[in-house]
Amino acid sequence: TTPEDTELMIEQLVAAAEALSNRVWGSLIVVQRAGGLDEYASTGTRLEAQLSQDLLMTVFHPGSELHDGAVLVRGRMAIAAHVMLPLSDALGPQDHVGTRHRAGLGITEESDAIAVMTSEESGGISFAADGRLERHLTADQLRRRLETAFRAQTRGAALQNLPAWISRR
Numbered sequence: 001t002t003p004e005d006t007e008l009m010i011e012q013l014v015a016a017a018e019a020l021s022n023r024v025w026g027s028l029i030v031v032q033r034a035g036g037l038d039e040y041a042s043t044g045t046r047l048e049a050q051l052s053q054d055l056l057m058t059v060f061h062p063g064s065e066l067h068d069g070a071v072l073v074r075g076r077m078a079i080a081a082h083v084m085l086p087l088s089d090a091l092g093p094q095d096h097v098g099t100r101h102r103a104g105l106g107i108t109e110e111s112d113a114i115a116v117m118t119s120e121e122s123g124g125i126s127f128a129a130d131g132r133l134e135r136h137l138t139a140d141q142l143r144r145r146l147e148t149a150f151r152a153q154t155r156g157a158a159l160q161n162l163p164a165w166i167s168r169r
Helices: 003-023 053-059 099-110 139-160
Strands: 027-031 045-050 070-074 077-083 114-118 125-129 132-137
Touching: 003 027, 003 053, 003 114, 003 125, 003 139, 027 099, 045 053, 053 077, 070 099, 099 114, 099 125, 099 132, 114 139, 125 139, 132 139
Parallel strands: 027 070
Antiparallel strands: 027 114, 045 077, 070 077, 114 125, 125 132
16 A cells, blocks of 8 residues: 555545544444454455545445444455454443444454544544544544554555665665
């Protein structure tokens, strides 16, 4: 994935999360980093579609057959929708979160993926990475979390594209 692909993916995710939040539509979007998510993708409906705010709004529309479960994203592609994920046991009843948030946190406990959720009860935006959940984020805060989560990946890709004489130093 190129840095440009990552930047476009982040913009689409932030725009979709903000729009879903404003409509108070629940969503769960899981973005692959280095590790594969094929075993989870096989539990859902294959999309293999260009990632866009419109696509995510259509999938998570409350009347959609695909709105339950997660959308898996790899780079600029939405790989699958209606995907079932492992649920985290780390959250108790006092945390007041539903299945989407437990699944979003759960996938980050089992893989290096990140998850973005919107609550169908409050419209709140949440972010999970490395087994940690952050709730009630603004769109700008979400953008910063995503940029941080993918910074090492984009930096690594940029370093791979350096001429050989530079990278040998």
